Amino acid sequence: MPKNKKPAGGRPAKNFEPRYGAKTSYQDRKRRPGESSTGQVGSRSAGHRGHRPGETTDAAPKRRWNAQERAGRDEARGIRTHSRDERPARSFDDRPRRDDRPARSYDDRPARSYDDRPARSYGDRPARSNDDRSARSYGDRPARSYDDRPARSNGDRPARSFDGPRRDDRSARSYGDRPARSYDDRPARSNGDRPARSFDGPRRDDRPRGAHLDRVDRNDRRSFGDARPSFRPDDRPRRDDRPARSQGDRPARSYEDRPRRDDRPARPQGDRPARSYSDRPARSYEDRPRRDDRPARSYDDRPARSQGDRPARSSADRPARSYEDRPRREGTANRSDSAHAPGGSAQRASDAWTRHRENAPVRTAAHEAHVDVVHDRLQAEAVQAEAVAETSFADLGFGENIVRALVDLGASAPFPIQAATIPPILEGKDVLARGRTGSGKTIAFGAPLVESVLRSQAGQRREFGRSPKALIMAPTRELALQIDRTIQPIARSVGLFTTQIYGGVPQGRQVGALRKGVDIIIGTPGRIEDLVNQGKLDLSDIRIAVLDEGDHMCELGFLEPVQRILRHTAEGSQKLLFSATLDREVAALVDEFLVEPAVYEVAGEDQDSGTIEHRVLVIEHRDKAEILDSLVDREGKTLVFARTRAYAEMLAEQFDDRGIHAVALHGDLNQAKRTRNLEKLTSGRVQVLVATDVAARGIHVDDIDLVIQADAPDEYKTYLHRSGRTGRAGRSGTVVTLITRQRKRRMTELLDRAEIHAPFEDVAVGDDVIEELAGRVPTNSEITA
Template identity: 45%
Template sequence: MPDPAPRHPQPPESATTPAPAARPPFARLGLPVLTVQALRREGLTDPLPIQDAAVPDVLAGRDVLGRAPTGSGKTLAFGLPMLARLAGRPAIPRAPRGLVLAPTRELALQIERALEPFALGLRLGTAVGGIPTARQTERLQRGVDLLIATPGRLTDLVEQGAAVLDSVSITTIDEADHMADFGFLPQVTRLLDATPRDGQRLLFSATLDDRSVQDLVRRYLRDPVTHSVAPEPAAAVAVHHLLYVESADKPAVLARIAARDGRTLLFARTQYGAEKLTRRLRDQGIAVAALHGGKAQNRRMRTLAAFADGAVTALVATDIAARGIHVDAVSLVVHADPPADAKYYVHRAGRTARAGATGTVVTVVTPDQRAEVAALTSAAGVEVVAHTVRPEDRQLAQLTGARAPAGAPAAPPEPAARDRARPRRGSGRPHRAAERAPARRPHRRRAK
């Protein structure tokens, strides 16, 4: 009988076979080693849920439809694999190979800053309003690998021949629901029509129930894989409170809330209202600034930077300007004026509780607003807790960290002349004259 086939030699019992080294969390998504190392340098080791879900599919070349609220980490979810797929090829003058469309210039600039540490030799560029077109044209002429743009400015550049989109291999539409809110979808569709039909498309939105967004998905995304990180966008926010106040008490309540420790974001419905509230708070010693569409672009950028680095602790914003506010550690959002509809409520609330953190949202409600706010929060699908408060109530301090303001007028972050609202030329908005008058008042106070 023949001898049995020899077996593979076994190691001695004393020897141990080392287990394969565990791959870092971001590396297991398929990202390049250099990208994983760059993430580690930025202190990022574990992907957030939307990143964990979407990155492998984007890397695989799939079209992706993502429902992800602001602050969930979606910028890196689409940005990191876009950069990986664009690597290894030279930039082409005037012809970006990757494109991100964002609804506001602030968001576009924020995306560029977020992706810059991971570009690793790729050229990033922005095309947004409020910045000289010549500067952006020159940058495109030198070659941009990934262009982050607002629809209006990019449309202008394409019509001028400064940008061509026939080399775009991958496109992301970010915050598609807000594109629809602003009426930008016709421009978005024209831009998508200018890109190759077989290009990869990614679409991210906080909500997917908008019919125009659904039409966009059906028309431009091919067999998309869908990822959703939360059943409702508002679920990212920890707690929602209604603060019932008497009309006469409202200014004092807002001042005490704005004087709290930590970053506080207050919302006003109009530019005039934002300026008026900002002046009142500044007169009481609060480091506050206003952010709205009447500000010059460079002023808005400086205001956001001051809020991010803590020089300004309270920011008063309008809904449209707030589309670009992506600042971590905003622990409290205050509806100084109730929003116009449920979508705005959800978007305002999304400025806090970002990237897994907790946050609080309060709505200051006067007696004549109770029915309106009740209908609003019901439509937004949030559970609220109502409280009746006065300015010096302990409960107000417990809920929001409110405290008495310093009292002495605080200096504005920059000279008042640079803080003047600058309405856009030809806007024809009825509030333009009303905004100019408030901006002159700080000069009279300093003259005394």
């Protein structure tokens, strides 16, 4: 039973594209360039969705993709990853998929035409149009076409058919070199480490499951060390590369910058401006519970729990956390009830959350760290940014190839969260990590995951049809795709394959890739479980499972599928949970799947950093549309969040009607369109993207400088994630939230919980504040409320 809403008979708000009528790929294809997505044909004026200036401007300047992006594109259709340079390899994959082409090609076409339009509008821009053409003219175009059609690139090229023959050899041939290489580099290391670290389940198997989180609650009260230093921009190597991209450059940017942009994905880590958690503790623990009682905040469950658990535990548990206590704890019986595992191991599991201190390799003389608690729940190992400043990826245990791949991704030196979590992950420990949005979490789990898989296969030949060894799950397809763009180059550097397994696209390619054998799969729960149930995906060899946006994956609709999937993984498989808002919500998974997890976070990391300015505009509901128009009509990339798909779609159309080119991103769009629309914002072909919370987490677009919340979020975590879409790479960004007077109180409480300070301003149509926020008029307008 398809849960997908698209199928016939779905809900009313279903298909938005069909302003054409029933939506089908076929019809999509019929849409003409001159038609607007709203079904209205013809142009109204430049800048309108339906505007069609002329063929000359049709060709929008395209930037070239770097290896990473290409990889992402190649994977867009869920096939095995191949870097573009390795055509032979790629070609293989294409073959089988050809069957899919018919269907796909349709989808893509409409897409293309659509894409071109925006481009045209840009073409009008003096600066760009000229530069682009002269420079790119012919050569680039072909390249461009690639970019636009991520999906197609592989499957659609008939020319590559020649690859067919090779396909069979592929496993042996194409990668033959690499594996060899990588091995060579590591021998020394691998030998030493492997014995201990490898995934030899044995040790893990013994581990009891069901560690209790309860104890952690108590820690909530502990305050964070104020001493936590903030990240220093200097530490971020990548930033240096970006200078060119400043917003002002945009026109010029088109060319030069774009290419670089490609690197961005890798840079997410750069975003870490200084953030201090220091405030949190202050945030009165007390208040929160109450506030949390609100339905929406259910996560924080703290209230409920706190009452029952805290009293008892508080005194008892804390002592336990100290190193010395460890031995004792094992014998402690208080937790044994939960222990299902045999023997004393059960008790040990119960100490999981507290014992990480003793085990965490990160905290050594080199890494000053201290225990702390963020909000409710997780006691984390706070790693000092300075302490790891000198560490290099090689120091952390990566081989030459991986280090090189990381450098190519723009990660020349590990960021704090990476330096903190990589060692324990390589040791095979279960890890929970909290890192600010854009702090480099993907590499933090991705690189060691690749290294671990490599070590586990050292000396072995990668066989055809081998089952995957590692699994990474994300809440949205876009995020899964993005993660693969980062992981794939790293994996490929050592001869490992990754593949995307997510819904919305034909499963043919994905299954085909699995049949050939992949090492790492990255995807969303639905399709993964689907393929498992179909017997097309074997998770029994999964030794490492990662949940990105871990807290979100523990929410209502995700938890159960995720649990079922994790149960299919190898006994004792290592589990990693990452998120910018890791909290007690993950207890459901931690209890069942993690053993003695180490919890990490970076000291001084706080979402409320100096790079993001938060503003709350208190408006009259009747002014909302107009104010949004004014805010969005600006230079610079703007991401608008709406609560529902229908509203997101409506706003996109509204902006378009006002001559502000905008596209939407939400679950009612087909995957091709989703991917395309997001790419449009990334590439700069469109400046405004209106999205639902599908884009709230993880999505990295480097230069969004304004995030507008047309609908205020209900949860503080949502606020943090949405606002985390800007201010990335250490840049400045602004988050504007529109609310009506009635919502003031709720908003105040939410911000309080998010630990974000934002002024509330009463705003009406035409006020200076709007002009200021839109960057049209540099004013010093005072805050009016």
